Amino acid sequence: xxxxxxxxxxDKEGIQYIxxxxxxxxxxxxxxxxxxxxxxxxxEEVKTSGLRGRGGAGFPTGMKWSFLDKKSDKPKYxxxxxxxxxxxxxxxxYLMEKIPHLLIEGMIVSSFALNANTSYIYVRGEMMYVIKIxxxxxxxxxxxxxLGKNIMGSGYDLNLYVQPGGGAYICGExxxxxxxxxxxxxxxxxxxxxxxxxxxxxxxxxVNNVETIAAVPWIVNQGGAAYAAIGVxxxxxxxxxxxxxxxxxxxxxxxxxxxxxxxxxxSDNYCxxxxxxxxxxxxxPGGSSVPILPKDLILKTAxxxxxxxxxxxxxxxxxxSGSMLGSGGFIVFDDQACIVRNxxxxxxxxxxxxxxxxSPCREGTGWMEKVLHRIEYGHGKMTDIDLLVDVAxxxxxxxxxxxxxxxxxxVASAIRHFRSEFEDHVRNPDSCLxxxxxxxxxxxx
Amino acid sequence: xxxxxxxxxxGRSIEVPPGTTILQAARQLGGKYPPAMCYYSSLENTGxxxxxxxxxxxxxxxxxxxxxxxxVASCITRVxxxxxxxxxxxxxxxxxxxxxxEFLLINHPLDCPVCDQAGECDLQNLSFDHGKENTRYxxxxxxxDKIDIGPYVxxxxxxxxxCYRCVYAAEQLTNQxxxxxxxxxxxxxxxxxxxxxxxxDFSGNIIDVCPVGAxxxxxxxxxxxxxxxxxxxxxxxxxxxxxxxxxxxxxxNIIRVTARKNEFGEVEEFICNSCRFEKRDISDxxxxxxxxxxxxxxIASNKYELPVISPAVNxxxxxxxx
Numbered sequence: 170x171x172x173x174x175x176x177x178x179x180d181k182e183g184i185q186y187i188x189x190x191x192x193x194x195x196x197x198x199x200x201x202x203x204x205x206x207x208x209x210x211x212x213e214e215v216k217t218s219g220l221r222g223r224g225g226a227g228f229p230t231g232m233k234w235s236f237l238d239k240k241s242d243k244p245k246y247x248x249x250x251x252x253x254x255x256x257x258x259x260x261x262x263y264l265m266e267k268i269p270h271l272l273i274e275g276m277i278v279s280s281f282a283l284n285a286n287t288s289y290i291y292v293r294g295e296m297m298y299v300i301k302i303x304x305x306x307x308x309x310x311x312x313x314x315x316l317g318k319n320i321m322g323s324g325y326d327l328n329l330y331v332q333p334g335g336g337a338y339i340c341g342e343x344x345x346x347x348x349x350x351x352x353x354x355x356x357x358x359x360x361x362x363x364x365x366x367x368x369x370x371x372x373x374x375x376v377n378n379v380e381t382i383a384a385v386p387w388i389v390n391q392g393g394a395a396y397a398a399i400g401v402x403x404x405x406x407x408x409x410x411x412x413x414x415x416x417x418x419x420x421x422x423x424x425x426x427x428x429x430x431x432x433x434x435x436s437d438n439y440c441x442x443x444x445x446x447x448x449x450x451x452x453x454p455g456g457s458s459v460p461i462l463p464k465d466l467i468l469k470t471a472x473x474x475x476x477x478x479x480x481x482x483x484x485x486x487x488x489x490s491g492s493m494l495g496s497g498g499f500i501v502f503d504d505q506a507c508i509v510r511n512x513x514x515x516x517x518x519x520x521x522x523x524x525x526x527x528s529p530c531r532e533g534t535g536w537m538e539k540v541l542h543r544i545e546y547g548h549g550k551m552t553d554i555d556l557l558v559d560v561a562x563x564x565x566x567x568x569x570x571x572x573x574x575x576x577x578x579x580v581a582s583a584i585r586h587f588r589s590e591f592e593d594h595v596r597n598p599d600s601c602l603x604x605x606x607x608x609x610x611x612x613x614x
Numbered sequence: 615x616x617x618x619x620x621x622x623x624x625g626r627s628i629e630v631p632p633g634t635t636i637l638q639a640a641r642q643l644g645g646k647y648p649p650a651m652c653y654y655s656s657l658e659n660t661g662x663x664x665x666x667x668x669x670x671x672x673x674x675x676x677x678x679x680x681x682x683x684x685x686v687a688s689c690i691t692r693v694x695x696x697x698x699x700x701x702x703x704x705x706x707x708x709x710x711x712x713x714x715x716e717f718l719l720i721n722h723p724l725d726c727p728v729c730d731q732a733g734e735c736d737l738q739n740l741s742f743d744h745g746k747e748n749t750r751y752x753x754x755x756x757x758x759d760k761i762d763i764g765p766y767v768x769x770x771x772x773x774x775x776x777c778y779r780c781v782y783a784a785e786q787l788t789n790q791x792x793x794x795x796x797x798x799x800x801x802x803x804x805x806x807x808x809x810x811x812x813x814x815d816f817s818g819n820i821i822d823v824c825p826v827g828a829x830x831x832x833x834x835x836x837x838x839x840x841x842x843x844x845x846x847x848x849x850x851x852x853x854x855x856x857x858x859x860x861x862x863x864x865x866x867n868i869i870r871v872t873a874r875k876n877e878f879g880e881v882e883e884f885i886c887n888s889c890r891f892e893k894r895d896i897s898d899x900x901x902x903x904x905x906x907x908x909x910x911x912x913i914a915s916n917k918y919e920l921p922v923i924s925p926a927v928n929x930x931x932x933x934x935x936x
Binding site for chain 1: 661662663664665666668684685687690710713714716717718720721750751753754775776778795797798799800801802
């Protein structure tokens with residue numbers, strides 16, 4: 170079993186309450202950071218740890234923090250991105266629900282490191298029960314003196330707020346999140362300027378994912394070097410993986426980065442193998458926005474090495490034979506899964522969630538969805554397959570924010586690896602195995 | 615004064631002040647500059663949305679000679695010293711632009727023969743340069759009823775390409791913006807809240823900034839094709855705006871009044887509704903003279919005297935009629 174840094178105490182009775190949390194060593198990093206470290210020293214520890222952003226992009230956290238415009242005389246803000254809504258990704262929700270004080274502790278230490286006196290946790294609006302859990306936990310932290318004025322006599326003040334989001338996937342994009350937090354339509358901003366210079370209310374701002382912030386207390390307590398010693402290469406530490414699909418044990422797992430993918434899928438400690446002892450067909454390893462990989466490329470790289478659960482290993486081979494770790498949404502398909510239908514479902518999501526601000530994403534996501542719908546429901550043409558590839562190419566890299574890429578990559582990769590399945594759908598639409606097994610999901614055309 | 619920055623676009627160089635965008639530099643350089651459907655220099659924060667102005671930055675700067683990994687929107691990307699940009703000379707740029715035009719034409723009918731914007735439409739020009747004769751799009755298209763948004767403006771949502779220009783114009787020129795973008799993705803639409811009216815003094819400017827024929831002037835629509843009317847620069851004393859306009863005449867009648875646009879098709883000084891919609895008598899205006907029109911513009915048709923070529927007379931032709 171992998172070492173657990175975030176979920177070590179998650180099963181302890183009453184861990185969501187502050188007294189229990191403190192009993193198991195909670196808030197020690199606040200005491201350590203505020204009493205014996207300077208903000209710059211905390212930043213240095215995070216840099217040393219090699220911690221990469223756990224929201225999907227994997228950008229080094231310490232480096233992101235060091236970009237903050239500290240010379241600015243404006244207030245600095247830390248915003249926690251808890252707008253988790255990518256299909257297949259549900260690890261942040263689990264963390265906030267089970268052990269909310271870990272996030273709050275991380276927010277206090279991270280805000281201290283960034284000289285922020287006001288911080289926000291932006292939570293997806295649908296997760297109202299999580300918002301209530303966090304609000305209660307924050308109230309407990311205030312009552313214990315971990316939040317508010319002159320925290321533990323250190324002279325440092327911090328106010329922490331929970332802000333429910335409007336329920337749009339695009340609000341998980343950091344600049345759209347800031348727009349939404351300011352009370353505006355959640356449209357992504359053009360970059361540069363980046364939030365580190367021009368963020369919330371035009372002030373220097375850092376936006377970090379829940380899991381990223383939750384890793385900071387351990388790093389401060391144990392030191393950045395200890396964190397960097399876990400994992401493999403530039404993929405240091407542990408990662409929460411939300412596993413779902415045709416596996417025996419769906420759920421959220423904390424793994425040490427570098428775990429072989431094969432072990433993650435088949436070990437009883439993790440996914441426990443494929444349901445009904447079926448064959449593995451494909452995996453989307455990092456949430457629905459990353460390229461899908463067929464069995465032979467998810468277990469081994471194109472060069473024949475074992476594929477590992479790490480940023481580098483999963484990306485090996487680029488978009489020809491690799492994928493991304495992304496947000497860690499691990500979706501497994503068995504040999505009965507219909508790739509066309511699942512791809513249509515993903516694309517339906519991105520079509521619905523496009524903000525509509527820039528032309529390629531607004532028009533292209535809808536076009537792809539409609540063509541895939543046609544193919545899935547027996548009205549496709551052979552030329553539609555190349556059309557999809559072309560439309561995806563015209564979206565990828567042309568949009569304001571990465572939602573366009575998120576919509577295009579699954580389409581391009583699914584056709585690259587499973588083209589024959591698309592052709593079969595066009596030639597013999599009724600032969601789709603999934604329809605025979607699960608019923609012909611006939612919809613009105 | 616700050617040091618000037620040297621930028622090379624399609625092999626030609628120019629020095630510009632810091633803060634200049636690639637598009638602004640290209641416009642100063644002249645020749646073929648990137649097209650722009652959403653950027654509008656006199657409106658703040660516009661740009662970056664339509665993606666037709668994408669260019670390749672082959673060298674980010676003198677200090678960083680690496681190319682930028684993706685195509686960038688030239689209207690929002692600032693020039694760095696030693697930057698090398700490829701616009702018309704890069705096939706990747708041309709392909710990307712073709713792709714964006716294809717996307718824009720999904721929900722914008724090429725009904726130029728019946729559109730009020732014909733001859734003044736940026737998308738018409740863009741699709742002429744980058745469009746294809748056929749579309750690959752076979753799915754259903756968006757349909758909308760025309761909406762009267764106030765006494766002067768009619769909205770044809772079917773033609774809207776969601777460039778947001780009218781939203782920025784209303785936000786920056788009027789006291790209270792009452793229209794904006796509703797919904798999300800490809801069901802987004804420009805509208806007022808519950809089909810309200812737009813009745814502020816500067817509402818007519820949203821017609822001028824619209825790059826296509828989505829927002830039309832109700833006092834003018836369908837009265838004349840633009841190339842058959844005669845534009846004259848004129849002005850009047852106005853307590854609300856600069857009073858500098860273009861009068862569009864049919865015979866001696868003023869059939870339309872617009873603000874003056876520069877060579878990039880952008881209004882530099884916005885005008886009030888009184889000048890635009892109410893002053894329709896020639897005696898209301900001091901006419902400065904015929905407006906100079908780019909000879910390549912369709913508006914130039916019928917505006918320049920061509921050399922008269924006498925038809926050759928076929929002396930052998932027989933008259934069949936008696």
